[in-house]
Amino acid sequence: MKVSELGEFGLIELFAEIVTKSRQEPLLVDIGDDAAAWRSDAPIQLATCDAMVQDVHFTLSTTGWRELGWKALSVNLSDIAAMGGTPKHALVSLGLPPDIEVDDVVQLYRGMAELASLFDVAVCGGDVVASPLVVLSIAVMGTAQEGQILTRAAARPGERIAVTGYLGASAAGLAMLKGGLKLDEETASSLREAHLKPYPRIREGQILARHGVRAAIDISDGLASDLAKVCQASGVGANLRMEKIPVHPLVSAAFPQDRLDLALSGGEDYELLFTASAEVIDRVKGLMPCPVSVIGEIVGEEVGRVRLLDERGREVRAKREGWEHFARGDDRFSKPG
Amino acid sequence: MKVSELGEFGLIELFAEIVTKSRQEPLLVDIGDDAAAWRSDAPIQLATCDAMVQDVHFTLSTTGWRELGWKALSVNLSDIAAMGGTPKHALVSLGLPPDIEVDDVVQLYRGMAELASLFDVAVCGGDVVASPLVVLSIAVMGTAQEGQILTRAAARPGERIAVTGYLGASAAGLAMLKGGLKLDEETASSLREAHLKPYPRIREGQILARHGVRAAIDISDGLASDLAKVCQASGVGANLRMEKIPVHPLVSAAFPQDRLDLALSGGEDYELLFTASAEVIDRVKGLMPCPVSVIGEIVGEEVGRVRLLDERGREVRAKREGWEHFARGDDRFSKPG
Numbered sequence: 001m002k003v004s005e006l007g008e009f010g011l012i013e014l015f016a017e018i019v020t021k022s023r024q025e026p027l028l029v030d031i032g033d034d035a036a037a038w039r040s041d042a043p044i045q046l047a048t049c050d051a052m053v054q055d056v057h058f059t060l061s062t063t064g065w066r067e068l069g070w071k072a073l074s075v076n077l078s079d080i081a082a083m084g085g086t087p088k089h090a091l092v093s094l095g096l097p098p099d100i101e102v103d104d105v106v107q108l109y110r111g112m113a114e115l116a117s118l119f120d121v122a123v124c125g126g127d128v129v130a131s132p133l134v135v136l137s138i139a140v141m142g143t144a145q146e147g148q149i150l151t152r153a154a155a156r157p158g159e160r161i162a163v164t165g166y167l168g169a170s171a172a173g174l175a176m177l178k179g180g181l182k183l184d185e186e187t188a189s190s191l192r193e194a195h196l197k198p199y200p201r202i203r204e205g206q207i208l209a210r211h212g213v214r215a216a217i218d219i220s221d222g223l224a225s226d227l228a229k230v231c232q233a234s235g236v237g238a239n240l241r242m243e244k245i246p247v248h249p250l251v252s253a254a255f256p257q258d259r260l261d262l263a264l265s266g267g268e269d270y271e272l273l274f275t276a277s278a279e280v281i282d283r284v285k286g287l288m289p290c291p292v293s294v295i296g297e298i299v300g301e302e303v304g305r306v307r308l309l310d311e312r313g314r315e316v317r318a319k320r321e322g323w324e325h326f327a328r329g330d331d332r333f334s335k336p337g
Numbered sequence: 338m339k340v341s342e343l344g345e346f347g348l349i350e351l352f353a354e355i356v357t358k359s360r361q362e363p364l365l366v367d368i369g370d371d372a373a374a375w376r377s378d379a380p381i382q383l384a385t386c387d388a389m390v391q392d393v394h395f396t397l398s399t400t401g402w403r404e405l406g407w408k409a410l411s412v413n414l415s416d417i418a419a420m421g422g423t424p425k426h427a428l429v430s431l432g433l434p435p436d437i438e439v440d441d442v443v444q445l446y447r448g449m450a451e452l453a454s455l456f457d458v459a460v461c462g463g464d465v466v467a468s469p470l471v472v473l474s475i476a477v478m479g480t481a482q483e484g485q486i487l488t489r490a491a492a493r494p495g496e497r498i499a500v501t502g503y504l505g506a507s508a509a510g511l512a513m514l515k516g517g518l519k520l521d522e523e524t525a526s527s528l529r530e531a532h533l534k535p536y537p538r539i540r541e542g543q544i545l546a547r548h549g550v551r552a553a554i555d556i557s558d559g560l561a562s563d564l565a566k567v568c569q570a571s572g573v574g575a576n577l578r579m580e581k582i583p584v585h586p587l588v589s590a591a592f593p594q595d596r597l598d599l600a601l602s603g604g605e606d607y608e609l610l611f612t613a614s615a616e617v618i619d620r621v622k623g624l625m626p627c628p629v630s631v632i633g634e635i636v637g638e639e640v641g642r643v644r645l646l647d648e649r650g651r652e653v654r655a656k657r658e659g660w661e662h663f664a665r666g667d668d669r670f671s672k673p674g
Contacts, residue, residue, distance in 0.1 A: 029486065033489050036384050050464050135432060
């Protein structure tokens with residue numbers, strides 16, 4: 001059945017069934033009213049949104065519907081993670097061409113619901129409209145505790161720069177999908193998953209916020225670009241140690257030439273990049289459920305600039321394809337997240 | 338200058354300047370971080386979102402950019418009004434073709450900012466992405482007081498049905514714009530404004546919520562259709578008194594043939610439709626800053642059905658163009674809001 005045959009109200013009923021099935025506690029007012037309503041006694045509210053447009057941010061030839069649902073929610077949860085917060089509620093605004101199959105959109109909602117239930121996030125409303133292309137815009141609301149928010153503006157000279165997990169796998173997955181590259185099955189599956197099913201670092205962000213870290217961002221545009229944003233917002237500069245960058249082992253093996261570019265500028269890693277004193281980083285390292293790598297330090301000079309240094313401390317002037325996202329006039333504007 | 342020349346970050350800076358200029362009090366974290374953050378001590382949080390797609394919900398040939406910004410925000414504020422709440426924060430997700438003029442998008446943001454500042458709503462974040470068509474999805478977060486929420490599910494048999502203001506002017510404005518109808522200048526300007534610059538009934542919704550009304554919806558799809566939704570959600574039926582429907586005087590004058598259809602099924606009025614006991618309605622009538630018309634009553638029979646009655650209480654079976662929005666398979670799915 002096509003979505004135009006089922007119609008708006010039929011679709012909303014179907015979506016509501018999928019996302020309310022696993023609801024832990026009911027909302028005050030759930031899907032189907034003018035707005036969702038819930039009680040909250042958290043002192044601080046957070047909100048973020050991100051849109052994904054067909055053939056701009058994804059193509060249906062390489063992205064499954066279920067993965068699309070997962071990823072669209074995940075990039076938003078990652079933004080809440082980067083604030084050290086707890087995601088609680090999501091609104092889904094969906095534009096659909098009339099000839100899309102209902103079964104496909106059900107898969108999309110199942111992908112979202114799967115991730116939402118992992119983090120106890122209530123998809124509590126949204127909108128379905130006709131559109132010539134698939135457009136998916138998700139808003140996520142969350143909560144935070146007083147004095148425990150991570151921002152881009154809190155990095156200070158002398159602090160270490162650190163990152164969770166490994167980098168480059170998402171961009172490598174995209175390169176593989178786009179280029180139709182044949183890699184061994186295990187590598188292919190891991191890189192595909194890294195690109196299409198990113199896992200938001202919610203718990204990690206909360207640990208950082210609780211244990212003294214104040215500055216963080218999630219890596220969506222790429223390590224170099226996102227670190228530059230932190231520097232700009234904080235009025236500082238950064239030295240990045242090339243050899244310390246945790247390139248994903250599968251990326252190093254499959255893309256030995258481009259490994260560093262993929263890790264520096266590939267983007268969509270959805271790892272957390274954060275800064276703090278050496279002592280704070282030592283402490284949180286032991287508490288984090290994932291690897292943490294110290295990859296450089298914040299400096300007081302050259303505000304907004306990220307200097308890439310080799311093992312001997314000499315500046316490397318990388319200017320390869322991956323860096324082009326810095327350019328103005330990018331038709332794509334940005335990666336989601 | 339085209340938006341592709343300015344780029345994502347340039348656009349975000351520009352938008353931030355427009356919407357933060359009139360900010361009454363600063364947010365904890367404003368535009369430019371991974372998420373917005375603010376303190377809230379309200380017991381209940383509300384959230385809603387609505388999308389508008391070019392050539393589905395609006396055309397740039399009849400809608401000015403500034404009006405588009407106003408309307409896209411207004412339909413969301415209207416949803417908060419229909420809950421009896423106070424809108425507080427908005428996120429704007431914007432898809433733009435690369436060749437759109439920056440000046441046009443500035444107008445769009447000014448239209449939003451104008452309405453936002455009227456109601457002290459902080460546009461505190463969002464997303465700008467490339468898209469083949471203009472797509473505008475706005476999420477609005479608000480607050481409500483314990484025990485003072487209006488829902489679609491609270492209508493009870495015996496209650497009166499009432500509506501704020503006058504109906505049909507928005508649909509008449511759309512008909513005029515689409516058909517290129519020539520009406521006298523004053524009528525044309527009023528109908529155009531009714532369609533493109535709807536005014537959300539925020540204050541009215543709060544008065545209803547505070548003074549004992551429990552069931553409401555805002556009229557986006559049309560009086561008949563939206564009343565049917567209240568009936569469905571509440572498990573009741575409704576008798577609608579044809580002669581009591583407050584058709585907008587300009588609509589009656591300019592469209593004498595279609596006046597009732599426009600008021601019943603035209604939609605996008607963004608008036609509040611609510612139900613309450615005769616006593617409660619008498620009381621709120623005196624408190625409301627706008628006209629309130631009692632147009633029928635809730636009944637226990639025929640759940641979900643709206644019966645249209647003439648002056649003598651005989652059922653009228655209207656089945657004209659305007660009623661087609663009930664149909665499945667509507668390519669447009671729905672009106673915003």
